[in-house]
Amino acid sequence: MAVDYRQMWKELDMDLENHDNLCNVLPVAYTDIYLMQKNRPKAMEFWDTVVGAIHGIRPAELIEAQKKGQKVFGTFCVYVPDEIIIALNGIVTGLCGGSQFWVPDGEKVLPKSMCPLVKASVGARLSRTCPFFRIADMYVGETTCDGKKKAYEILGKDVPMYIMDVPQMKRPEDIVKWAKEISLFANKVEEVTGNKLTIEKLNEAIKIVNDKRRAIKRVYEARKNLDVPISGKDALLMMQIAFFDDPIRCAEMCNKLADELEERIKNGVSVFEKGAKRILITGTPMAIPNWKLHHIVESLGAAVVCEEMCTGTRYFENEVKENCASLEEAYLELAKRYMKNNCACFTPNDGRIDDIKRLAREYKADGVIDVNLKFCTIYDTEGYFVEKELKAAGIKCLGIETDYDDGDSEQLKTRIEAFIEML
Amino acid sequence: MYIGIDIGSTNAKIACIDRDENIKILLMKKTGFNSKITAKSLLLDAKKKFDESDNIIVATGYGRVSVDFANKTVTEISCHAKGACKIFDKDNLVIIDIGGQDTKIIDVENKTVKDFIMNDKCSAGTGRFLDVMSKTMELTIDEMCKIAEFGGGVKISSLCTVFAESEVISLIGRSEKKENIANAIVMSIVDKVATQTKRIDYKNKTVCLTGGLSEINFIKNALCESLNTDVLADSTGKFAGSIGAALYAKELEAKNEKFT
Numbered sequence: 001m002a003v004d005y006r007q008m009w010k011e012l013d014m015d016l017e018n019h020d021n022l023c024n025v026l027p028v029a030y031t032d033i034y035l036m037q038k039n040r041p042k043a044m045e046f047w048d049t050v051v052g053a054i055h056g057i058r059p060a061e062l063i064e065a066q067k068k069g070q071k072v073f074g075t076f077c078v079y080v081p082d083e084i085i086i087a088l089n090g091i092v093t094g095l096c097g098g099s100q101f102w103v104p105d106g107e108k109v110l111p112k113s114m115c116p117l118v119k120a121s122v123g124a125r126l127s128r129t130c131p132f133f134r135i136a137d138m139y140v141g142e143t144t145c146d147g148k149k150k151a152y153e154i155l156g157k158d159v160p161m162y163i164m165d166v167p168q169m170k171r172p173e174d175i176v177k178w179a180k181e182i183s184l185f186a187n188k189v190e191e192v193t194g195n196k197l198t199i200e201k202l203n204e205a206i207k208i209v210n211d212k213r214r215a216i217k218r219v220y221e222a223r224k225n226l227d228v229p230i231s232g233k234d235a236l237l238m239m240q241i242a243f244f245d246d247p248i249r250c251a252e253m254c255n256k257l258a259d260e261l262e263e264r265i266k267n268g269v270s271v272f273e274k275g276a277k278r279i280l281i282t283g284t285p286m287a288i289p290n291w292k293l294h295h296i297v298e299s300l301g302a303a304v305v306c307e308e309m310c311t312g313t314r315y316f317e318n319e320v321k322e323n324c325a326s327l328e329e330a331y332l333e334l335a336k337r338y339m340k341n342n343c344a345c346f347t348p349n350d351g352r353i354d355d356i357k358r359l360a361r362e363y364k365a366d367g368v369i370d371v372n373l374k375f376c377t378i379y380d381t382e383g384y385f386v387e388k389e390l391k392a393a394g395i396k397c398l399g400i401e402t403d404y405d406d407g408d409s410e411q412l413k414t415r416i417e418a419f420i421e422m423l
Numbered sequence: 424m425y426i427g428i429d430i431g432s433t434n435a436k437i438a439c440i441d442r443d444e445n446i447k448i449l450l451m452k453k454t455g456f457n458s459k460i461t462a463k464s465l466l467l468d469a470k471k472k473f474d475e476s477d478n479i480i481v482a483t484g485y486g487r488v489s490v491d492f493a494n495k496t497v498t499e500i501s502c503h504a505k506g507a508c509k510i511f512d513k514d515n516l517v518i519i520d521i522g523g524q525d526t527k528i529i530d531v532e533n534k535t536v537k538d539f540i541m542n543d544k545c546s547a548g549t550g551r552f553l554d555v556m557s558k559t560m561e562l563t564i565d566e567m568c569k570i571a572e573f574g575g576g577v578k579i580s581s582l583c584t585v586f587a588e589s590e591v592i593s594l595i596g597r598s599e600k601k602e603n604i605a606n607a608i609v610m611s612i613v614d615k616v617a618t619q620t621k622r623i624d625y626k627n628k629t630v631c632l633t634g635g636l637s638e639i640n641f642i643k644n645a646l647c648e649s650l651n652t653d654v655l656a657d658s659t660g661k662f663a664g665s666i667g668a669a670l671y672a673k674e675l676e677a678k679n680e681k682f683t
């Protein structure tokens with residue numbers, strides 16, 4: 001690594017010794033899982049660099065921005081509207097923990113029977129081994145699943161925390177309620193940043209985030225092609241980094257990647273062998289560096305062509321109406337867009353089943369894997385409908401429950417390989 | 424000869440079939456520490472019984488990748504399906520395979536896998552569970568299953584092997600009759616497997632039991648009762664995976680994929 005970030009980490013009051021342990025495992029995993037892939041798009045170099053110094057480059061930028069008076073908001077859910085924060089000259093960073101490394105620290109304060117995403121997120125904060133969790137001036141939580149709600153109470157003792165009250169249903173009055181909630185959030189962000197929200201600023205931010213969505217969408221569109229120009233692993237990485245990066249640069253890089261992929265399609269370039277089975281993955285989010293399932297599937301010769309999850313289509317599908325006339329209108333338009341997101345914390349959530357069926361068609365998937373994190377009751381329960389409805393629609397589906405730990409890899413390999421043989 | 428080698432967690436099996444799909448050789452030995460050596464020695468043993476140099480080999484089972492001389496590997500799910508269809512001479516089947524470290528329920532239609540259920544990484548409901556419990560009882564699995572028939576009235580409630588073991592220990596401590604404890608142990612696995620099977624629509628299909636436990640009558644009968652249907656078993660049931668693999672080897676030749 002060219003730059004030494006130790007001083008910065010020290011100033012963030014991180015546990016340097018333990019952090020070294022984390023820094024030692026990541027490059028090995030990344031080399032095995034990512035760099036060994038053949039024929040990767042050249043544009044992926046950007047993401048390689050970002051991951052290569054994941055606790056360096058972007059954190060340094062955030063600290064620089066803080067010195068100039070900007071505030072950093074850490075979020076855990078795609079329901080929290082980035083637009084509000086960006087419009088008020090704040091910076092958003094995703095904070096979901098995707099590594100087993102943090103789970104034991106989370107388990108010090110949380111029950112064992114909680115999903116690894118929550119445990120890792122809490123562990124990342126309490127173990128002081130993730131700069132993003134240190135840098136954020138404020139965490140923004142939301143009332144989605146029970147595990148997160150309770151975990152926010154614990155995190156709130158350690159860091160300023162604001163909670164958005166996400167509705168549980170999707171009736172018209174719930175959308176109105178969410179618009180109100182967004183306006184309250186705007187007040188809070190105004191207070192923290194000391195800036196005043198104007199419709200001009202908000203319209204600008206809406207445009208920035210829409211541009212980002214469109215750029216990511218272009219990459220996904222390329223994956224619909226029969227010759228798949230990018231591995232599922234690389235696409236997932238691009239998606240995961242989108243939660244951390246500056247939105248304008250993110251759009252620029254994704255567009256560059258999309259240019260290359262479109263060129264590849266013209267030239268019939270595929271990163272998979274002819275006849276590789278196409279897999280759509282649906283379920284709970286895959287926070288960086290959770291690449292476990294993609295790696296297993298693609299090591300078995302199949303191609304992951306789409307992710308119906310929050311680290312996937314739910315992040316970029318649906319845009320917010322641009323050029324709103326008033327803040328009130330903009331809040332409502334934001335609410336409408338965000339409430340189109342089909343998360344299992346809503347009841348009912350039939351929209352998600354329709355999404356999966358539609359995406360399976362659009363991406364020409366041969367089969368669907370419904371993968372849920374252990375102890376995620378809502379997605380696990382919804383899996384019943386996912387499997388049932390897909391089977392009824394003639395789409396082959398495999399349900400899997402797993403966590404961050406690698407202990408079940410061999411079993412998963414057999415199950416997934418048998419599933420691929422079955423397609 | 425078409426050869427299938429199934430490297431399971433406890434036992435390794437080999438099956439050889441000829442052009443007309445007649446089963447010529449079936450052999451089994453403990454998998455041991457080195458599955459590669461075990462596979463080789465199984466092959467050598469089999470070769471003593473025929474002289475043909477033109478062999479196609481397919482490996483299956485959890486140790487399939489260690490059989491580096493195989494022409495291809497296929498998962499035990501697909502192989503079991505194929506093998507069981509051959510053994511029971513059926514096109515549609517629901518296969519219950521209680522293996523050493525996992526239990527599979529496979530739904531087969533037209534000789535191909537339509538769906539399957541496999542237990543997750545925990546050992547409840549697998550042969551491993553019986554193994555652990557029989558050691559605690561100081562019996563062999565066979566002995567334990569035999570005396571289980573004469574017991575009853577006691578239940579083990581934990582699904583987890585570790586907790587169930589302490590339940591067994593406390594039953595022993597209370598001087599519960601061996602037969603009753605054995606019955607509770609075996610029934611706990613039968614209940615778990617039956618619950619899994621009920622997630623598949625087995626009513627209009629033949630249900631069969633394969634794997635190492637298929638010859639234990641008590642388990643078979645208890646499953647019959649619990650599922651309220653006939654459950655078939657066969658003495659070659661534990662070779663289903665290797666027989667299926669041998670059939671894949673034959674297909675391989677037909678597809679001329681021999682050297683892929």
Ligand code: SF4
Nearest residue numbers: 076077078144310343
């Ligand atoms: S899965 Fe649900 S709770 Fe989790 S990030 Fe997505 S929308 Fe939010």
Ligand code: SF4
Nearest residue numbers: 115117145147284376
């Ligand atoms: S995976 Fe499930 S339990 Fe975990 S944070 Fe997301 S919704 Fe909650």
